[in-house]
Amino acid sequence: MFRFRKEGNALIIVLVLTVIIVPIGLIMMQRMRTVNHETRKIYNSFVLEHTARSGIELIINKLRFKNFSTGPHEASISESTRYIAYVDTTGIGLVGQKICHVFSRAESDEGNSLLMIATVEVYPRGDKSLVIPHSFYIIEKDLFIETFSARQAILNFKSLQNDAFVQQLRREARVEVKDYQQNLRDLESTVPLELQTYWSTTVIPEIITRKITSRN
Amino acid sequence: MRLFAISHRKAFTVVEVIVATVIATSLVGIIYNLVFWSFGTNRINEEYTESILEARKILIKIQKELRESRDLIFPSTITMNEITSTQAIVFKDRNGVLKIINYDKKNSQLKLYSIPIDDSGKMVISNGSFEYDLRGNFKHNESKYILGNNIEKVQFTYRKKHPRVLQFRIQIDKYNLVNSLRLLNV
Numbered sequence: 242m243f244r245f246r247k248e249g250n251a252l253i254i255v256l257v258l259t260v261i262i263v264p265i266g267l268i269m270m271q272r273m274r275t276v277n278h279e280t281r282k283i284y285n286s287f288v289l290e291h292t293a294r295s296g297i298e299l300i301i302n303k304l305r306f307k308n309f310s311t312g313p314h315e316a317s318i319s320e321s322t323r324y325i326a327y328v329d330t331t332g333i334g335l336v337g338q339k340i341c342h343v344f345s346r347a348e349s350d351e352g353n354s355l356l357m358i359a360t361v362e363v364y365p366r367g368d369k370s371l372v373i374p375h376s377f378y379i380i381e382k383d384l385f386i387e388t389f390s391a392r393q394a395i396l397n398f399k400s401l402q403n404d405a406f407v408q409q410l411r412r413e414a415r416v417e418v419k420d421y422q423q424n425l426r427d428l429e430s431t432v433p434l435e436l437q438t439y440w441s442t443t444v445i446p447e448i449i450t451r452k453i454t455s456r457n
Numbered sequence: 458m459r460l461f462a463i464s465h466r467k468a469f470t471v472v473e474v475i476v477a478t479v480i481a482t483s484l485v486g487i488i489y490n491l492v493f494w495s496f497g498t499n500r501i502n503e504e505y506t507e508s509i510l511e512a513r514k515i516l517i518k519i520q521k522e523l524r525e526s527r528d529l530i531f532p533s534t535i536t537m538n539e540i541t542s543t544q545a546i547v548f549k550d551r552n553g554v555l556k557i558i559n560y561d562k563k564n565s566q567l568k569l570y571s572i573p574i575d576d577s578g579k580m581v582i583s584n585g586s587f588e589y590d591l592r593g594n595f596k597h598n599e600s601k602y603i604l605g606n607n608i609e610k611v612q613f614t615y616r617k618k619h620p621r622v623l624q625f626r627i628q629i630d631k632y633n634l635v636n637s638l639r640l641l642n643v
Contacts (some may be wrong), residue, residue, distance in 0.1 A: 243562065254480075254481065255477070255480050255481075255484075258480075258481065259484075262484060262488055265488070266488070266559055268492060269491065269492065269495045270495075272495075273495055273498055273499060276498075276499050276502045276503065277502065279506065280502050280505065280506050283506060283509070283510065284509075287509075287513060291636075298638070298639040299639075301639065302639055304596075314498070315509070331563050339515070363584055373551055374524055389459055409551075409552045409553040410553065412553065412574060412576060413553045413574060416574065416578035417578075420578055421578070424578065424579065424580045427580075428572065428580060428581075428582055430583075431582045432557065432570070432582060433545065433557065433559040433561070433568070433570065435544050435545065435559060435560070435561075435562070436531075436544065436545050436547075436557065436559055439531060439545075443531055444530055444531050445532055447530045447531065447533055448530055448549075448555070451530070451549075
C-alpha cells in the first residue's frame with residue numbers, strides 16, 4: 242500500500258491526480274460521442290427523407306408526362322443511399338381525375354430505411370398532365386412496399402378539392418385582362434416594400450402574359 | 458545564535474517539488490484544454506443541430522407551399538436558363554391565389570403573403586395563406602404568415618433546364634441548408 246512518506250511522493254501525487262482526472266476525461270468523451278451520434282442520426286434521417294422524396298419527385302414527373310409505369314423505379318442518390326419507388330394507379334378519383342399513390346423507400350448502406358407515401362391527383366391537360374400532390378406520409382418502419390396495399394393504407398382523399406379547383410379556374414377566367422391588370426397595379430403599394438420595385442416591371446407583365454397565353 | 462542552521466529533518470527535495478509541479482501543471486493544462494475543447498465541440502454540435510433542425514422546418518414549410526404552385530411568376534422563368542432571387546418568390550397556387558414568399562431582412566424573417574381573387578374579381582393582399590378546408594370552405598390562415606425566424610440569407614435558384622428544379626437555400630446562424638423541389642405544373 243501507498244504510505245505517505247516525507248520524501249519521494251511525486252509518483253503518488255501523479256497517480257492520485259490521474260485517478261481523479263482519467264474518469265472525468267472518459268465521462269466527457271462519452272458525452273461528446275453521444276452528442277455526435279445524435280447529430281449524425283438527425284443528419285442521416287434528413288438524407289433518407291431527401292432520398293425518398295427524390296423518388297417521389299421522379300415518379301410525379303413521370304406522371305406529368307403521362308407515364309404511369311408501376312415500377313420498380315430504382316436509383317442511387319449518393320454512394321450509400323438509394324431509393325426504390327412504385328406507383329399504384331388504382332386510386333378512386335372523381336370524373337376527369339386520377340388518383341395515384343406513390344411509394345418510395347429510401348435505404349442506406351448502414352441499414353436504415355424510410356418509407357414515404359404520397360397521394361397525387363392527376364388531371365389530363367393536352368399532351369401532359371396536371372399533377373397535384375395533396376398528402377405525404379413518412380413511415381420510419383421497414384415495410385415491404387412491394388406488398389403494401391395502397392387503397393387500405395391511404396384513403397385520406399379530399400373529395401371537395403376537385404370542385405374547389407374547377408370553381409377557382411372559372412372565377413379567374415371571368416375577370417377581364419384589363420381589370421386584372423388594374424387590380425394588380427392597385428396592389429403595388431401594399432406588397433412588401435422590397436418587392437415593390439419588381440412588381441410593375443416584372444411581376445405584373447409575367448402574370449398578364451400567362452393569363453393571355455394560357456388557361457388562366 | 459544560528460541563523461543559517463542546516464536542518465537534517467527529512468522533507469521534499471527541491472527536485473521532487475519541481476518534478477511534481479511540472480507534472481501537475483502539465484496535467485492541469487491538458488485537462489483545461491480538454492474541458493475547453495469538449496465544451497466548445499458540444500456547443501458547436503448543439504448549435505449546428507438546432508440550426509439545421511430549424512432550417513429544415515422552414516424548408517419543409519416552403520416546400521409545402523411550393524408543391525401547390527401552378528405558376529412560378531417571380532423570378533421570371535421565361536427569359537433566362539438560371540434565375541436567382543435572394544429576396545422573394547411569387548407564384549400562383551392551385552386555387553389561383555397569388556402567393557409571395559418574401560425575406561424581411563430587417564427582422565430576419567421569411568413571410569408569406571396571399572392575394573386571393575373573389576367572385577367580383579377583387580384582389581386584396583393578406584398576411585398568411587388562403588386555403589380550402591375539408592368542407593370546401595375557403596379560409597384565411599394567418600398562422601402561416603411567418604415561415605421562419607433568425608434567417609440570415611435566402612436564395613431561390615430556378616433551373617429551367619431538365620430536371621426542372623427550384624432550389625432554395627437558407628442560412629441560419631452561419632449554417633446553410635439547401636433543399637430543392639421539382640416544379641410540377643410550371
